[in-house]
Amino acid sequence: MDETPEERFARGMETLQKVFPLGSGAMPQFRYPAEIESDWGQFSVSTVLGDVWSRPGLELKHRAMIAIAALAALNKPGSLKAYIIAGLKQGLSRNEVCEIIFQMAIYAGFPAAIEAFGHAREAFEQFDLASGPGAKSGATDPGA
Numbered sequence: 001m002d003e004t005p006e007e008r009f010a011r012g013m014e015t016l017q018k019v020f021p022l023g024s025g026a027m028p029q030f031r032y033p034a035e036i037e038s039d040w041g042q043f044s045v046s047t048v049l050g051d052v053w054s055r056p057g058l059e060l061k062h063r064a065m066i067a068i069a070a071l072a073a074l075n076k077p078g079s080l081k082a083y084i085i086a087g088l089k090q091g092l093s094r095n096e097v098c099e100i101i102f103q104m105a106i107y108a109g110f111p112a113a114i115e116a117f118g119h120a121r122e123a124f125e126q127f128d129l130a131s132g133p134g135a136k137s138g139a140t141d142p143g144a
Contacts, residue, residue: 012050019086028082061090072116073108084123
């Protein structure tokens with residue numbers, strides 16, 4: 001059964017709310033030329049979130065881990081911070097985020113990991129600000 005573009009977009013928007021909940025501070029804020037903004041938004045939500053992130057087989061938490069690793073390796077700070085916050089919202093701990101970046105040092109190099117750790121620190125701070133008092137304790141490993 002073929003899906004309509006509207007159905008793909010609707011599924012993408014459902015996944016968007018799970019990955020980047022409103023008020024979480026995770027929603028990536030990118031600026032595009034007005035000439036393509038609407039089309040690009042529709043395309044990216046439908047494709048990234050509607051087709052890929054909503055697939056069965058991996059939990060959103062695991063997809064966030066993969067995104068964090070890739071974005072750290074590629075040195076994409078804006079997206080990296082957004083997906084770190086999204087990962088925290090999906091149940092990743094700060095220690096897990098740091099371990100993902102630590103692992104990337106082997107494959108992407110120490111400079112990539114150093115940059116990513118700095119962006120992770122900023123994402124943790126942004127997460128705390130958006131979540132309010134007590135947020136930090138909820139995003140760390142118990143007993144850590």
